[in-house]
Amino acid sequence: MKLFKTALKSLLGNGLKTWLTVFVLSVSFVLIIFMQGLLEGWSRQAVSDAIAWEIAGGQYWSEAYDPYDPFSLDSCARDIPDQLKPAAESGLLEAVLISQGTIYPQGRMQGVILKGIDPEQQIVKLPTRLLAGEGPEIPVIIGAQMAKQAHLKENDLVTLRWRDANGTFEAADLRVAGIFVTTVPTIDNGQIWLALDKLQSMMLRENQASILIASPDYKAQQLEGWLFKDVEKLSSNTIAMVKAKSMGMAIFYLIFLLLALLAIFDTQTLAIFRRQREIGTLVALGMTRKQVQWLFTLEGSLNALLAIALGCLYGIPLFIYLSMNGLSFPIDISEFGLPVSDVMYPYYSLKLIVGTIVFILLSTALVSYLPARQIARMNPTEAIRGKMH
Amino acid sequence: MIVEVKHLTKKFPVGKAYFTALKDLNLSFAEAEFTGLVGPSGSGKTTLLNIIGSLDVPSEGEVIVLGNSVGRLSPPEAALLRKQELGFIFQNYNLLPVYTVFENVEFPLLLLDMPARERKKRVLESLSWLGLSDKVNSRPAQLSGGECQRVAIARAMVKRPRLVLADEPTANLDSVNSHNILQAMLKLNQELKTSFIFATHDEKVIGYLKRIIQLEDGRVAEDRLV
Secondary structure: OHHHHHHHHHHHHOOHHHHHHHHHHHHHHHHHHHHHHHHHHHHHHHHHHHHHHHHOOOEEEEOOOOOOOOOOOOOOOEEOOHHHHHHHHOOOEEEEEEEEEEEOHHHOOEEEEEEEEOOOOOOOOOOHHHHOOOOOOEEEEEEHHHHHHHOOOOOOEEEEEEEOOOOOEEEEEEEEEEEEOOOOHHHOOOEEEEEHHHHHHHHOOOOEEOEEEEOOOOOOOOEOOEEEEOHHHHHHHHHHHHHHHHHHHHHHHHHHHHHHHHHHHHHHHHHHHHOHHHHHHHHHOOOOHHHHHHHHHHHHHHHHHHHHHHHHHHHHHHHHHHHHHOEEOOOOHHHHOOOOOOEEOOOOOHHHHHHHHHHHHHHHHHHHHHHHHHHHOOOHHHHHOOOOO | OOEEEEEEEEEEEEOOEEEEEEEEEEEEEOOOOEEEEEOOOOOOHHHHHHHHOOOOOOOEEEEEEOOEEHHHOOHHHHHHHHHHHEEEEOOOOOOOOOOOHHHHHHHHHHHOOOOHHHHHHHHHHHHHHOOOHHHOOOOHHHOOHHHHHHHHHHHHHOOOOOEEEEEOOOOOOOHHHHHHHHHHHHHHHHHHOOEEEEEEOOHHHHOOOOEEEEEEOOEEEEEEEO
């Protein structure tokens, strides 16, 4: 407490210089929490949207299914195993058949992924009810991004060509029964959703599926030929994507923090040479050089405490406002294939705030300690007279 | 004896060689002395004062201050000796610039973990002795040289040390202020029985001393009572 009061008094005694350093440090402190909160909010929103629209309670994948391998996509479908049929009939599992085709919107040619799903399904958020219905054209739903890419609107007709299980090319007209807006690019970009039984008959793959989406209430079991992927596994790609994007952003606030830490290091180094007479006097008054060293380290570290206090003054109202109202983006980022909604709600967890405080305190203490080590090597008799070089 | 100096030699490295600042010095100081180490620059006055003040250690020989052999003290033990028993007065006052007069004088008592009420009483008493009661809230930059040195004396005296070491205390002061300061120190020496050892070559100080130790080239040239 004695050292703390002394250090605080010396720090505040430096006046404007202290407050400028504290301000820069507080901005980097608020910026780190703001950016990390934004990324955490994005990550949470991306995972929760992916669960709502695509993952649900996990998925069974046919052993041969590889979403990144177009050569095996058509042949990976398997018969739905007997053990899973009761769950599929009760709505705990929803079969999805995945295949490929080509559409010809406005005379252009575009490769698409075809996904068949039960129109009555309740597990994912897709508006699959629109897939029900009879008519000369096959009703399909597409995502907003897909509609934009293919220049398709609701009720537009488009020709689809595909190759069935026997290798025969077929063609039919599709009618866009609905366009859904989602932040999950993996169910939108280049994808067309249609009724499962229709796709099975088109592909000559009756009773077959590539994946089965499980309801959150479903208890997974091990099955030969099928792999169960839980929510954590399936959302890892989304989290990894957000993390990869966040690395770029982290560079900006780390540069800012580095500037603030450099200012503290510089101030400390100068202070130790400028205040050597004071250091010598403190030793003469009865402090050990180690104590004086800690006093200067504490004095530098107090920059961080003041910065945290100052940062709280304007950071807390800002964070509360952003958490409640979200942050709108001026451009449509979803075009870049990122799972981002129009309004992003930052998420400021206790872990994030405490972690950032500890990080700033430790890094400030370190840059304060490094120059203060010089004090331990000082000769107090020379320091008293201010004769050190 | 409050201080005993036995065969003290102090050498400083200068390049590859050594400069001998004090050569086989033998001295002793009794309680309540008002003694001056007198001599030209480089005679070893400040070096001896620093060793007695446990800010430096002997190269050879022994210096015993209040029963503690300075060369054998660990840094925390030396700091404890300075904190509890010694007071320092410097040529340049060495006041802490961001502190007020009150806080500067209070600082040694803070290091002694003295309760706040007792601290306040002692600080005000010390400032009153030295005629600084109206400068309690001033900062060093707002004081004259004489006032600064009186604050430094108050700071040295506030913990009632047994020994005060003053290095050229009047070097930066005019004649009137020098006499005021010296009279204040003499009064403290007489009233509190505090021992004073000065390092000085100022004639004004020499006039007040009760014992003069003349140092020349690191040796005692003369040791006389006045």
